[in-house]
Amino acid sequence: MSTIKDVARVAGVSIATVSRVYNGSLQVRESTRQHVREIAIQLDYSPHGAARSLIMSETRTLGALLPDLYGEFFSEVIRGIDQTAQKHGFHLLVSSSHAHRPSLEAAIRSMRGRVDGLIVMSPERYAQPPRRAGAARRLPIVLLNSPAEGEGVDVITIANVEGARSMVAHLIGRGHRRIGIIGGAAHNIDAEERLQGYRNALRDAGLEPDARYEVTGDFSEKSGYSAAFELADRDPRPTAIFAANDAMAIGALSALRSRGLRIPEEIAVAGFDDIPMARYVDPPLSSVHVNISALGARAAERLLFAIRHATTHAPQRETLPTTLVLRGSTEGTTVQ
Amino acid sequence: MSTIKDVARVAGVSIATVSRVYNGSLQVRESTRQHVREIAIQLDYSPHGAARSLIMSETRTLGALLPDLYGEFFSEVIRGIDQTAQKHGFHLLVSSSHAHRPSLEAAIRSMRGRVDGLIVMSPERYAQPPRRAGAARRLPIVLLNSPAEGEGVDVITIANVEGARSMVAHLIGRGHRRIGIIGGAAHNIDAEERLQGYRNALRDAGLEPDARYEVTGDFSEKSGYSAAFELADRDPRPTAIFAANDAMAIGALSALRSRGLRIPEEIAVAGFDDIPMARYVDPPLSSVHVNISALGARAAERLLFAIRHATTHAPQRETLPTTLVLRGSTEGTTVQ
DNA sequence: TCTGCTAATGTAAACGTTTACATCCGTCGG
């Protein structure tokens, strides 16, 4: 790789001039500009990112710390972040499997000087990331679906409680009285909130939550599969199952089918997230729609704003709404 | 953020000593080491990535250039790359939507000084990335599922032709004679190779490929959905459909169901990739299994090797095998 | 006490840029 010095030498100008050509400074004669450009192409020169970052103290890179990368949910979040970052000329540095506090802190430290800000998704309840440290200027951070802690940090969340509540309320409205839930991973804030929404809906309808109808999964298809078996064995059997995410709901569909239960006639099933796959399973899955990539995009936008207005920026909390999407798995007749 | 200078000043030592503490050099007295560590923690110091990259001329970061980020396939690839990178202490910089040549080249340039090597996935046939440039040392690159060009560059691919051939051969073995295919995006090398495997299998069995049974999709569920309608309208109707990926196969299942066709009795369906979701659709989808995250992991390993042995490294081509996974969508009785 | 050795620490250059400031050169008004 050639450096700016090589280009300057071959072109017979100073490195300052080459630099100016690349930064679109007006202060350079057209003929010089073209000459430098030509030489640069000949030498296959491109500016060295690290050197640039160092002197400018900006990396034009966003960091994303995720608990995992498995499944359509994360892939959609990343897609949203990446699109927005790219639109603003930023790169994206991702890093996964930081479920727990120490690993998270280490990851954050290791990113100093590599990113201008961080999107942190850390739904574990006992793993709040940001410490407030000394007077030093801190790295802008946006928390995604993570326990709040109220401190001066941006947070973006999904309307988990309300989304779950309205889906379960809908089921009740259709006459269901015994509604089971397949909960998400323990200590996970999304899981907790969705469970709470489920209970709220029951109470609102004068029904008492029954522990026997609450089974815990871990957000994977597989755990949904086995949880559905458990619920199907209860006596009396629930007439509807609400799963805390679509992957588990899809696992449940598969399990219930293998038990010979007709869906939704004998047992209705609903999920949460409305991943793209949801409309293609059989029967098409009713779900609480979340615009996942928009969630990522929104986080990136807020982060970019925080980076640009580091001084004047006042952290906010923002909650993305959900909508009910009703398909064949709850509605009797198949709705495409 | 504090710098190494701050730490040195407060601790009353030189910056060299602080640096040595952080790089585990043996040349520093235990008492000094501890003292420096304490001060560093007090000042919340962490080394500046860009500065380090600059002087050491290594970033400990892998770059991944992908055509897109949509769907489980890419998400799995990224997961494999990230896991391997992380295991070796590397970060991962991702960048998507570089379907076409100019965008790809620009992206590669923009990564100089930010990554130590690049994994490039660029299945577009007219978009071969690497030019060979002057004597200058080049960035190590591993091509993933991309047109070969044989030049001195590492390539990892899937056994597309063979995988498709063996699935279609299996269908023929079960008595199918009219087999339709839902092909992938135009100019996409995976799509082309899978189509070729399909045709090979037919010819091997003495059947002539029939253009009326070859429909083109774009790898999305949606395109599979409409392509399946087309195929179902052919007279005589095919008795089996092979889709070039699982997303399209799942879309096809949904379409065929809505036409009231029983699967697999009236029409069998098979996919390619064996994404996690495949076993949970109804009926469970037969597919050509590819260990997608292993694909990513393998690419990362090769890249790391190339980085470490930049001088002696001889580029290779490697093809990952596939296996047939037969489930209910082709097998008559539901196999879990 | 002096020499010489080792271990611990310090000094300063280098990595590849950007940019404030200095310099140069041509032009124009007086």
Next chain:
DNA sequence: CCGACGGATGTAAACGTTTACATTAGCAGA
């Protein structure tokens, strides 16, 4: 013909590290 001005270019410092080399301190052996 001179001075001033402005546009184009050059010079050098700075960003935060690592590390070769220099220096220092301490100590053993003569």
